[in-house]
Amino acid sequence: MRRASATVFAALAVAFAAGGVAGFTLARSGQGTSDNEVPARWVARIDDNYIAESAFIDEMRRRGGERPGQFQELEQKRQLLDDLVYRAALVKAAERAGVTAQPELRRAVDQLIANRYLQDTLRQTQRELNVSDDEVRAFYDKSADEYSVPARKRVAMLKISVSPDAGEPAWNEALAKMRDARTQAQKLDAGVPHFGPLARDFSDDPASRYRGGVIGWIAEGRSDRYSHDRAVIDATRALDEPGSLSDVLRGQDGVYLVRLVESEPRQTRSFDQLAAGIRQRLMQQRLAESEQQFRQRLMREVGVEVRESVLAAISPLGPPGQIPSQPQQPPAMPKDQG
Secondary structure: OOHHHHHHHHHHHHHHHHOOOOOOOEEEOOOOOOOOOOOOOEEEEEOOEEEEHHHHHHHHHHOOOOOOOOOOOHHHHHHHHHHHHHHHHHHHHHHHHOHHHOHHHHHHHHHHHHHHHHHHOHHHHHHOOOOOHHHHHHHHHHHHHHHOEOOEEEEEEEEEEOOOOOOHHHHHHHHHHHHHHHHHHOOOOOOOOOOOOHHHHHOOOOOOHHHOOEEEEEEOOOOOOOOOOHHHHHHHHHOOOOOOEOOOEEOOOEEEEEEEEEEEOOEOOOHHHHHHHHHHHHHHHHHHHHHHHHHHHHHHHHOOOOOHHHHHHOOOOOOOOOOOOOOOOOOOOOOOOO
């Protein structure tokens, strides 16, 4: 790191450690067009750094100097200068002591600088983004079906388990028993919406036999989201009226009977119900797009080169773990504080 850059880094490092930026700018000899350039008017020198008169005035203003009665007396100005000189001396001492070479402090200051730049550039741009009412309406008109609630049916079932490798006599016995159950189900009182006591008498499905056989809601659409036998899903699709019964069904692992308990039609949610969520979704997309564009532009402007061969040659620090079911993501970078 060049000496001038080290001084800037040291100033930031000390300010970071102290809990805030010092708030004034040090002029440094050799930083201007001439190697011996110093401010035309300066009020203090700390080695080869100077507190320029203009920088001191800016600090007065930052500390409320425009309020009546502030900095009218020399003593008050001297106290301010003492503070600035002390901080500048800390910076110089930190530079000489090699504070700027401490990796953890360098990382912290780098993050502080990156956060500030983000606030002044990308975050400022993002704060000005908006989603218009017309855009929200257009998205709703185009995508309202995505937000509709699919039709669904609440069903009950009886199950008599049969081992997949059982012979036909076992299957025939289960089918006959379920036909008897169907006959009795047809005689149930109209006030019983499911299989009632028949579930305890005939079904061996432990999750539903004590609930009248009710297994819950099955929505239209993908069938693979449910763990029930495909014969149960297909029979549910075919039932229309609450109380209606399926035929006796032979499934993969047993014999089934299905009864429709209740049904709800497909429901479309209104624009007013969805507008806030759509606006948030569009804004999130817009923020992500702006961040991606900012990242790409920054890499081009700064000039970035990645040496893949060196990256690939770096050995892992720990032993290999279990093979993940999904590609692993890199650790998250520290978040900017804005």
